[in-house]
Amino acid sequence: MAQQHLEPTDPLAQPVTGESLADHLRSQATEFLRALRQHRETGVGGGAPARARPGVGDSGPQESVGAARSLRRSARRISASLHTYRPLLDADWSEGMRPELAWLSGTLAAEHACAARLERLLTALHRLSGSATLPAQTAGTPGGAPPLPERGNLTVGAAKAGALLDRQLTLARTRAHSTALQALGSSRFHAVADKVAVLASEVPLTPAARDADLRTHATAAEERLYDAIAGLPLVTAGSPYNAEALIHGLSPDPAPHPQDGPWHQVRLLLRLHRYALEVLHGRGRDAPADVRLLTAGQALNRHRDASEAAAAAAHAARTPRIAPATAYALGVLHADQRHEVEAARFSFQQSWQKQTVSTS
Incomplete structure (x- = not known):
């Protein structure tokens, strides 16, 4: 970093x-x-x-x-x-x-x-x-x-x-x-x-x-965030469409999408980092606003929302004895939300790496 x-x-x-x-x-x-x-x-x-x-x-x-x-x-x-x-x-x-x-x-x-x-x-x-x-x-x-x-x-x-x-x-x-x-x-x-x-x-x-000195502990929280981001597939997220992310699809396996976990973890670590900075700076009107953290957090919130919505569509599609047309519509909806997941990852990647270059 x-x-x-x-x-x-x-x-x-x-x-x-x-x-x-x-x-x-x-x-x-x-x-x-x-x-x-x-x-x-x-x-x-x-x-x-x-x-x-x-x-x-x-x-x-x-x-x-x-x-x-x-x-x-x-x-x-x-x-x-x-x-x-x-x-x-x-x-x-x-x-x-x-x-x-x-x-x-x-x-x-x-x-x-x-x-x-x-x-x-x-x-x-x-x-x-x-x-x-x-x-x-x-x-x-x-x-x-x-x-x-x-x-x-x-x-x-x-x-x-x-x-x-x-x-x-x-x-x-x-x-x-x-x-x-x-x-x-x-x-x-x-x-x-x-x-x-x-x-x-x-x-x-x-x-x-x-x-x-609280700065030592806040820095540790920041380093945990950066380490987690370093483990993300940002090269894959650099493309607005990741076909591999749709393979999990509407399989009988109700487990969470295997690619989502590390991104959810980064979202939590980013929030911990942001809250750690609030302790240092305070939350008043004079506190500095980190546009990079805000933009990244918004992208990861969209990622979480789309991921959970896709899971809800997949869960509904597994309902027994639904009509084929209903299952098809839910499949299209699931794919749409997985595309939203990829769009959020792409947005995060573009914002984060652009800001990294500008602060190097």
Whole structure:
């Protein structure tokens, strides 16, 4: 990787001590508690999300949606800091806290992910069928997801494929909604919230953390990211079409696509690196914006979304006793989303290598 030499006027030319980590964790804990209070004030009670009923994810009132998103965001940032800077924190406390925050963040994200996946797939079906625009959304559709297009605008196979995806992903979303509600009312969640409340005022730093330089740990996170990127097939990703990526296709094997794992890992490491920099720089308006990281992160998010959408199409195509026309439409949809995966990899490769050359 290209070494970047800090200028004498750079605020990071001097060591960044553990007190900055403590400030960051206190700030994120406060954000978590604020979001929790807002969610309790604006959220709804138990039960599954009916078509006209808001819920924990994006189906709720805008305030509740924002509160749930803020809860996830704060939980991710606290967990990331505990991972990157773990030598500077009480080991037992940190290792006990991290998996609980990951559980909470993942649980709260599941319903939104199902809704977004359904919208992505129905939009793609509409595009593949030749329809120029999406139909108007109806008030009874949860989460703002588009309703099924008029069947006159689609082939019979595409319409039935959309209906099948709607049933499967709506069911998955309903289950995720119920799981999230149960989680937020569980003793496990209350234990996490209690620990975060303590963190808002008392950060369990080690004695050595007060004089430690956080830049060392942030650099280690950056190096892990660069090592993972070095292992990606960027030469293959340098072509906008990778035929080998479609071989897995709609095989009977339901395992994740074998090429996707390393890219998902890079996405996680890039997020850890970005969050590590937030501890050093802060998150205020004056904090420097790294366009390269933002662009790379957006490409990897598109990669993740398309990969998971393709898997959902493949799963639907394995439904027993579906009509051949429906299976064909799902196969076309799967291939389309795998092409989107390749497009995201190509976008990442172009952006990352271009920026690498410019900073060398």
